[in-house]
Amino acid sequence: MYNTRVRGVLIKGNKSYSQVTKDILEPLYAPKAPTWWKISAFVATVALLLGAWAIYVTISTGIGTWGLNNNVAWGWAIINFVWWIGIGHAGTAFSIFLLIVRQKWRTSINRAAEAMTIFAVMAAGLFPLIHMGRIWDGFFIFPYWNTRGPLWDNFNSPLFWDVTAISTYLTASFLFWYVGMIPDFAIIREQAASKLRRKIYGILSFGWLGNAKGWLRFETAALLMGGMAAPLVVSVHSIVSMDFSVSVIPGWHTTIFPPYFVIGAIFSGFGMVLTLTIIMRKLYKFNDYITDGHLDAVARILTFISLIMGTAYLTELFMAWYSGSEYELFTFMKNRVTGDYTFAYWTMLTCNAIIPQLFWFKKIRKNITAVFIISIFINIGMWFERYVIVVTSLSKDFLPSGWAMYKPTFIEISIYIGTLGLFVLGVLLFFRYVPMIAIHEVKHVLKETSTDPSFAENNSEKH
Amino acid sequence: MNRTKILGIYEDHEVLLEALDKVQSKGFKVKDVFSPFPIHEVWEKLDLHTRIPYATFIYGASGTAMTFAFLYWSSVVNYPLKFGGKPLNTLSFVIIMFVLTILVGTIMTFLTLLWRQRLYPGRKVEMPDPRTVDDKFALVIEKTDDLDDKKMEELNTLLKETGAIEIKESNVQYYEK
Numbered sequence: 001m002y003n004t005r006v007r008g009v010l011i012k013g014n015k016s017y018s019q020v021t022k023d024i025l026e027p028l029y030a031p032k033a034p035t036w037w038k039i040s041a042f043v044a045t046v047a048l049l050l051g052a053w054a055i056y057v058t059i060s061t062g063i064g065t066w067g068l069n070n071n072v073a074w075g076w077a078i079i080n081f082v083w084w085i086g087i088g089h090a091g092t093a094f095s096i097f098l099l100i101v102r103q104k105w106r107t108s109i110n111r112a113a114e115a116m117t118i119f120a121v122m123a124a125g126l127f128p129l130i131h132m133g134r135i136w137d138g139f140f141i142f143p144y145w146n147t148r149g150p151l152w153d154n155f156n157s158p159l160f161w162d163v164t165a166i167s168t169y170l171t172a173s174f175l176f177w178y179v180g181m182i183p184d185f186a187i188i189r190e191q192a193a194s195k196l197r198r199k200i201y202g203i204l205s206f207g208w209l210g211n212a213k214g215w216l217r218f219e220t221a222a223l224l225m226g227g228m229a230a231p232l233v234v235s236v237h238s239i240v241s242m243d244f245s246v247s248v249i250p251g252w253h254t255t256i257f258p259p260y261f262v263i264g265a266i267f268s269g270f271g272m273v274l275t276l277t278i279i280m281r282k283l284y285k286f287n288d289y290i291t292d293g294h295l296d297a298v299a300r301i302l303t304f305i306s307l308i309m310g311t312a313y314l315t316e317l318f319m320a321w322y323s324g325s326e327y328e329l330f331t332f333m334k335n336r337v338t339g340d341y342t343f344a345y346w347t348m349l350t351c352n353a354i355i356p357q358l359f360w361f362k363k364i365r366k367n368i369t370a371v372f373i374i375s376i377f378i379n380i381g382m383w384f385e386r387y388v389i390v391v392t393s394l395s396k397d398f399l400p401s402g403w404a405m406y407k408p409t410f411i412e413i414s415i416y417i418g419t420l421g422l423f424v425l426g427v428l429l430f431f432r433y434v435p436m437i438a439i440h441e442v443k444h445v446l447k448e449t450s451t452d453p454s455f456a457e458n459n460s461e462k463h
Numbered sequence: 464m465n466r467t468k469i470l471g472i473y474e475d476h477e478v479l480l481e482a483l484d485k486v487q488s489k490g491f492k493v494k495d496v497f498s499p500f501p502i503h504e505v506w507e508k509l510d511l512h513t514r515i516p517y518a519t520f521i522y523g524a525s526g527t528a529m530t531f532a533f534l535y536w537s538s539v540v541n542y543p544l545k546f547g548g549k550p551l552n553t554l555s556f557v558i559i560m561f562v563l564t565i566l567v568g569t570i571m572t573f574l575t576l577l578w579r580q581r582l583y584p585g586r587k588v589e590m591p592d593p594r595t596v597d598d599k600f601a602l603v604i605e606k607t608d609d610l611d612d613k614k615m616e617e618l619n620t621l622l623k624e625t626g627a628i629e630i631k632e633s634n635v636q637y638y639e640k
Contacts (some may be wrong), residue, residue, distance in 0.1 A: 017499060017598030143537060152537040154546050156555045164559055168566040175573045182582070183500075183596070190593040206577065207586025209637055210596055211603075214580050215501035216511050221576035224519045228565045228572075235562060444500040447476070 010105055010445055012288040017443055021187055024437045027284050029192065033432055036283065044424040051418010054411045055130055063133045065411045072394045072406035077127045079386040080416050082261075083268070084124030084423075085166065085240055086382060089233055090269025091117025092173055095180075096230040099223075105297055107441040108289045112280060113273045114177040115434070119426030120272075121170045123419035128162070130415070158242040165232075165239040172229045179222050182208050184435040237265040244389065250327035251336075251393035254319065260312045264385060267305045267352065271378030274298050276427065278372045280436060289437055296365050302378065303359040310353030331393055340405065341392045344384050351381020468494065470591055471602040471622040472629040479600040480504050482625035486602065491618060495603040495639065497595035515579070519572045526567030530560045581638045591633040606632070 015023070033041075057065055068075050091114035098106035132138055141163050143153045153160050185205035192198045208214070241261035244252040274295065281290040320332035336345040355377045364370045396403045430436070471486075473479040476498065486493055487508065496505045505511075538544075539551045549555075577583060595601050604618065622630050 021597050143533075149542050151544070152542055155534055155538060155559060156546050156549055156553055161558050161562070164562050168562050171566060172569040175569055179573065179576065187499075187596045190590065190596045202587070203585040206582035206584060207588040208582065209588060209590060210497050210499065211637070211639070212496040212498075212502075212505050212509055213511055213513075213640065215498065216506050217513050217515060217576055217580050219501045220513050220515045221572050224516060224572050225569050228519075228523070228568050232562070232565050235558075239558065239562075440500040 010108070010291070010293070011442060012291055015288065015446065017446065020442055020446060021191070021439055023286075023288070024435050024439050024442070025188065025191075027431065028188070028433065028435060029197075034283075037428060037432065041425060041428050044421040044428060047417045047421025048425060049418075049421075050414050051416075051421060054414035054418060055126075057411055058130055058415070059135055063131070065409060067407050067409045067412060069404045069406065071397065071402055071404040072391060074390050074394060075406055076408045076412040076416060077131045079383065079390050080419060081124050081127035081131075082240060082386045082390075083383050084120045084127075084419065085237065086261075086265035086268040086386075087272045087379075088117045088120035088124060088169070088173075088269065089237060089262075089265040090273045091115070091177070092169075092229050092233045093266050093269055094273065095176065096226045096233065099226055103297075104445045105294050107445050108286075108291075108294055108437050109273065109277055109298075110441070111177075111180065111434075111438045112277060112430070112436055113269075114173060114180070115430040116272060116276055116423075116427065117173050117269075118170070118177060119423045119430075121166065121173065122426070123422050125166055125170065126419060126422075127415075158239065158246045161239045162243055165236045169229075169232055169236045172225070172232055176222070176225045176229055179218070179225065180438055180441075181434065182206055183210060183218070183440045184438065186210065187439060188435075233266070234262050237261045249393045249397055250325065251331040251389070254316065256312060256315055256319070260316075263305060263308050263312065264352075264382060267302065267309055268379065268382035270298055270302055270305065271375045271382065274302070274371065274375035275379065278368060278375070280431070284431070284436065286437065289442065292366060292368070295368065295371055299359045299365045299371055299374075302356050302375075306353055306356035306359075310349075313349060313353060327398060331396070335392045335396050336388060340395070341388065344387050344392070348381050348384040348388050351377045352385060355381070467606040468591060468633050468635075469604045469606055469618065469622075470629075470631050470633050471604070471625075471627040472592060472594070472631070473600040473602065473626060474598070474628055475626075476502050476600055478626040479602065480508070482602060482622070482627065483508050485625050486604070486618075486621060489617070489621060491604055491621075492607075493602060494605045497591065497599075497601040497603065499596055499598060499600075513579075515572065515575055518575050519568055522571035522575075523564045523568035526564040526571075527560050529567075530563040531556060534559060588637060589635045591635045591637065592631070602627070 011020070066075060066077070091110070094106055094113040095110040098110070129135060129138060141153065141160065143155075182205055185201045186208035188201035189198055189205045192201065238258035238261065241257035245254060245257035247253060277290050277298075278295065281287055317332055317337070320328040323329075335341060355374055358364045358370070358374060364374075391406050395406055471482065473482060479496070479498075480502070483493060483496070483505065493509060496502070496509065498505070534556045535552060538556075543551050545551070590596070591603065592599065592601050602622070610618070619630055
């Protein structure tokens with residue numbers, strides 16, 4: 001009943017089990033990292049250091065080093081926070097949603113998507129932390145037994161929900177990711193040529209054996225952890241959206257925000273997955289594992305989500321008019337569609353709702369360069385979406401005498417570049433030291449989806 | 464007690480499943496199966512079950528209860544303070560309860576997996592046949608006392624007939640439960 005065979009061959013090249021192991025672990029066993037890896041790692045480290053310097057300036061001098069003002073109190077930091085969290089949604093969305101709908105093509109990509117999640121959420125978590133200004137008082141956010149009453153946190157505040165949701169999301173994603181890697185580390189423990197590698201991966205493999213009962217417990221636990229993380233994908237970004245929608249600022253105070261943010265997050269996450277897997281496939285020649293069919297499937301999902309995004313944008317405009325609130329109408333029509341922030345608004349609309357519609361054409365879906373460029377557009381578009389939401393609403397609210405424009409300073413930009421460095425460096429380390437594709441999951445789907453000759457002949461071209 | 468084990472090594476999981484059927488139908492007790500990936504049919508054939516789902520439910524439910532107890536106690540009993548005209552015991556507690564249910568459930572399920580399977584960082588293990596992590600499948604039969612020479616002979620032929628590429632004995636001890 002669940003054997004949907006519309007996807008064609010998942011793993012190409014009639015691989016044997018040992019060939020799968022060999023192919024995927026080859027980059028990890030390589031004695032030296034490739035030159036492009038070293039160069040990228042160097043650039044990422046420089047970016048990370050720039051970010052660290054900017055954070056140092058922020059903390060030692062204060063938030064005054066940013067371009068924020070009385071009106072626009074949330075700037076690049078919050079934009080980047082929401083952007084990174086959005087990107088961080090892909091891993092779990094991939095692993096869990098596609099697991100639930102029994103999409104077996106996920107197996108080649110989910111490990112990379114989950115790794116991306118971890119690093120993106122780490123980058124995201126940095127922003128609220130430094131945005132507090134007095135980072136040394138950061139522990140105030142936790143409900144601990146204090147000498148001021150004890151005065152507890154405001155448990156009705158979306159900002160508190162946010163902290164809870166994001167730390168939970170990071171923990172749950174990390175544990176889920178790690179559980180999936182245990183059997184793959186055991187392979188390295190048993191097979192690696194170097195003693196040091198055997199030892200290190202032996203420690204990481206937790207003494208995994210791969211006996212029947214072990215696999216039963218492993219799969220049950222992984223499924224349960226995944227099943228619990230699935231509602232988290234929805235809840236995290238809903239809660240992030242409540243940071244905005246619970247306020248009374250025009251453009252933020254709308255009920256569409258939770259679903260709109262969740263969809264946007266999955267959209268940007270899948271966009272980043274596409275960017276990353278195309279790079280990974282190209283550099284490590286994983287074409288047999290991440291086939292054109294995989295990229296095609298992601299592109300189709302993106303087309304659909306892009307339509308939802310477009311609908312959400314139109315709904316917002318409609319509601320601004322239909323609500324009869326002049327402030328809402330002003331924010332949308334005079335400060336987004338037209339006005340000072342026109343560029344950001346139309347970039348957002350073009351990149352998110354219009355350009356991905358090119359995926360309707362099979363020719364474009366098959367052209368990997370085009371797919372890659374569109375995925376970059378999606379990443380940019382989603383950044384501008386957050387820019388539009390955060391900045392336009394704040395810069396011109398109820399009192400015209402209080403209107404102010406916002407421009408980021410070099411420090412803010414540097415912090416953003418720093419998180420990009422953190423993300424890239426994390427992904428590079430993942431490329432080098434972790435099996436990039438879930439070996440045991442690929443082996444699980446290998447026989448039934450790739451080496452059955454009758455199926456391969458009959459179905460590979462029928463989509 | 465750990466006894467000597469007889470290992471039938473197979474190269475394909477479908478061949479292994481057929482072999483498993485045949486060996487069981489001849490009255491031999493298959494102790495375990497080693498494989499590079501989970502095979503659901505093996506669990507049915509070896510009659511293996513896990514209670515982790517029940518445990519997870521209990522973890523989640525207690526996570527919900529404990530979170531609510533803490534929120535109620537801190538906001539209503541210990542330091543009642545009105546925020547924004549909302550009642551002290553508010554519906555919005557649901558959000559934190561929901562998230563912490565998942566947090567507690569996930570962490571505890573992870574720890575339960577490690578505990579039940581005796582997995583921990585740095586645990587040293589020896590595998591009966593290390594190739595089973597890669598591309599081989601091993602059928603494990605315990606060498607019990609009633610396996611006399613005649614029965615051993617029968618078992619060996621049976622394993623060969625069912626497609627085992629290799630039959631070996633192993634004294635490696637591992638955690639079996």
